[in-house]
Amino acid sequence: MTARLVRTLTAAALALGAAACSSSSGDPLAADGGSAKPADGRTVVVGSANFPENVLLASIYSRALKAKGVKVEEKFNIGSREVLYGQLKSGSLTVLPEYNGALLAYLDPKTTAAGTEAVDAELGRKLPAELGILDPAAAEDKDSLTVSKETADRLKLTSVADLAGKAGDLVVGGPPEFKSRREQQFKDVYGLTFKEWKPTADTTANALKDGTVQVGNVFTTDPRIVQLGLVALADPKNLFSVQNVVPLVNKAGVDATATAALNAVSAKLDTAGLTALMKRVAVDKEDPSAVAADWLKTNGLG
Structure with missing residues (x-):
């Protein structure tokens, strides 16, 4: 599904004032057989x-x-993707960044x-029928392996590859789910065992600054990387892929108005702005x- 096609379908739906989503298999907001219904005044739950x-x-x-006049319920701070994905698929949530x-x-x-483009196209094939992505933003927040400047200087680290032969002496930190998601990938791609x-x-x-951990999973838009003098290591083998911010939606819960509003956000959001x-948020609280x-x-x- 291309961004152009999403915009085209959205415009058509607005022009016709349609009360039901198109049954076209190319419509990201249509369920199998055209059974999905647009929001039509129902509450959109943003998680x-x-x-x-x-x-x-x-x-x-x-x-x-x-x-844009859409009725919204907010359910924030729920948990990790492993929890959120099922809730979005079931319809308990409608929209998720x-x-x-x-x-x-x-x-x-x-x-x-x-x-x-390649990632979004693959997502279009891998997502279940209930779910779809809208336009991706230029804003990108990538995972990184980050170290303190002291650790980078001491171990001569500039990239993840430089951790080879050294990771066995280092503690790595991150979200609770980081280990289950990435441990095998670090072994397979870079030969690293922490x-x-x-x-x-x-x-x-x-934790990196105070030495609790020596290597950490820090998002690249985290301003503390600069504030605390940390070093985000290069990822020459692209273990961490592109990470554009994109609305993931339950197709049955969003209509053309909601789709247009979310796509308008994506059109304006870039990495520097984020x-x-x-x-x-993180530094000035x-x-x-x-x-x-x-x-x-x-x-x-707004």
Whole structure:
């Protein structure tokens, strides 16, 4: 499904005032046989994972939808993808901010798709009939393996590959699910076996600075990388794929109005802007909903 096709179908639905989604197999908002119904005034439930950036993005989605008259319920800070995915598929959630490469790796750990278009196309084939992605944003937040400057200097680290022969002496930190998602991949792709895996959730950057862990999974838009003088290691073998922010939706729960509102957010959101917003949330400790409101107003979306 291309972004052009999504926009075309959205425009057509608006022009016709359709009360039901198209039955075309190319429509990302149509279920098998055209059985999905648009929101038609029903509540759109916006969910989020349990980390600050995803809450911020969900707040942006929620406010953008409300600005277009869509009735919204917010269910933020639910948990990891392993929890959220089932809720979205069942219809308990309607919209979720996702990251295309990470989502594809969850659906197919052996995928070799690279680049936004290839990843999105593969997602179109791998997602179940109930779910679809809308337009991806230019904004990208990639996983990284990050170390303190002291560790980088001491071990002469500039890339993940440089950890070969050294990982066995190092503790790696990240979200609780990081080990189950990535341990085998690090072994297969880079030949790395770490001394210990320690769950650090959103405190990974701080744990690197204080030495609790020596290597950590830190998102590249986390402003603490610069603030704390950390070093995000290069990933020459592309273990971490593209990670464009993208709305993942339950097709039956979004109509043309909701689709257009979410695509408008994607059209405006870039990496530099997201990083600046995350500084306000993660460093300045501003309320994500207020930060979202400011961004939408500045971009003429709310």
